[in-house]
Amino acid sequence: MNKKKIGIGMGTWAWGNKLVWGYKPETDDILLKKTFFDAIDGGLDLVDTADSYGTGNLFGQSEKLIGNFLEELPKRKLKKITIATKLAPFPWRIGRNGFNHAFQESNKRLRGHIKRAQLHWSTSRYAPWQEEQLLNGLGDLYEKGLIQEIGLSNTGPKRLCFLYQKLKERGIKITSIQMQFSLLTKPTLEDEKIKNLCIEHNIEYLAYSPLALGILAIKPNKSPKPKTFLRQKLFQNILPKTIELRKLLTNIGEKYSASQAQVALNWIRSHGAKPIVGIRNPLQAKDAISALNWSLTKREKERLDFYRNSCLANMPQNPFTSP
Incomplete structure (x- = not known):
């Protein structure tokens, strides 16, 4: 696992600018492009998006923006980054070819x-047969050379073992798994199992969600x-309930002239994961x-672990996460 790098999460790029902030294309897209280029120049090496980032007329908007920016990125820089998208296992995407059209459209955008193509969430709780078929479809895309890597998202340790073995039988490995993980996610045995399997x-x-919707930066x-309304609640x-934890983030940050984020x-x-x-x-x-320029000491990590374990509030768990 690469502990030295950080990835860019593009989920808010579809909804945030256009639906919440009062979108102004003549200025907002320029700002996003500069943000994107600065991040790549600074060493952030994974660009993560999804075909479901954006709904209605904005469907696939995040992918469209990234695609436009990539066209202006020099090839030498493009080679240094991984473009990864997540394909949503909607109920109508069924069978081994269920992702084919979605992949073609995402790749066009x-x-x-x-x-890297990733299964956006696990369907094992309600349609395990769908998940296995879609994963085989991703395996087909890999064998045809249309993608170089396969990833999972919101998949628990039991299901990870099952899906890993299924692809291994075809000589294909799982490259990555995405999980909600931050100082405000509830510590669980399943999370430790995931890390050990990785x-x-x-x-x-x-x-x-490494900053818990920005709470850890407040x-x-x-x-x-x-x-x-939902964020207000x-x-x-x-x-x-997180004042003491955020005070600790501030105190540690002062030592490194660094932000809470x-x-x-x-x-x-420090836990061997790559934040997006x-x-x-x-x-x-x-x-x-700037976070790439320094690391926590063992003592600082342990203090943060303690505050996380004793925290009185946690972020809601993703309901789509499988066992």
Whole structure:
């Protein structure tokens, strides 16, 4: 697992700019392009998106933006990064060829640069047969040379073992798995099993929502009010119960002249995982890049582990995560 790098999560690029912030294409797309280029120049080496990032008229919008930016990226830089997209196992995507059209459309939006295709979530709780067939379909894309790597997302240890073995029988390995992982995810035995399986099988462990929707970057004495109702309720519940944890992030950050976000990202890296951080402007890109320049000490990691284990509030678990 690569503990030195950080990935870029593009989930908010479809919805945030166009649906929440008051989208202005003449300025916003330029800002996003600069953010993207700065991140790549700074050493962030994984670009993670999904075909379901954007709905209605905005379906696939994140992939479209990335594809446009990639066309302007010099080939020498393009070779250094991995373009990964997640394909959603919607109920109508069934059978071994269920992802074929979705992949073709995603690859078109991403200008033919998809290196890694990922199953967006596990269907093992409600349609295990669908998941296995779709995974075989990804295996077919791999064998045809249309993708170089296969990844999973929101897949628990039991299902990971099953799917890993299925692909292994075809001589194909699972390259990565994405799970929600941060200082505010609830510590579980399943999470430890996932990390151990990643080490055993040389699978890259990717941590999405590493800053817990930005909560871990909020100053201990601040209580901002988000624009959406769901986030307001979440912040009301979590912010008062995480003041001490956020104070610790601030104190550790002062030692390195670093932000709380950098400390939270480096805590993830200290656990052998690669954080996929959402960045919306050049300042956030610069902050994430700066986290690559230093690492937590063993003592600092242990202190953060202790506060995580004793924290009175946690982020909601993803309901699509399988056993």
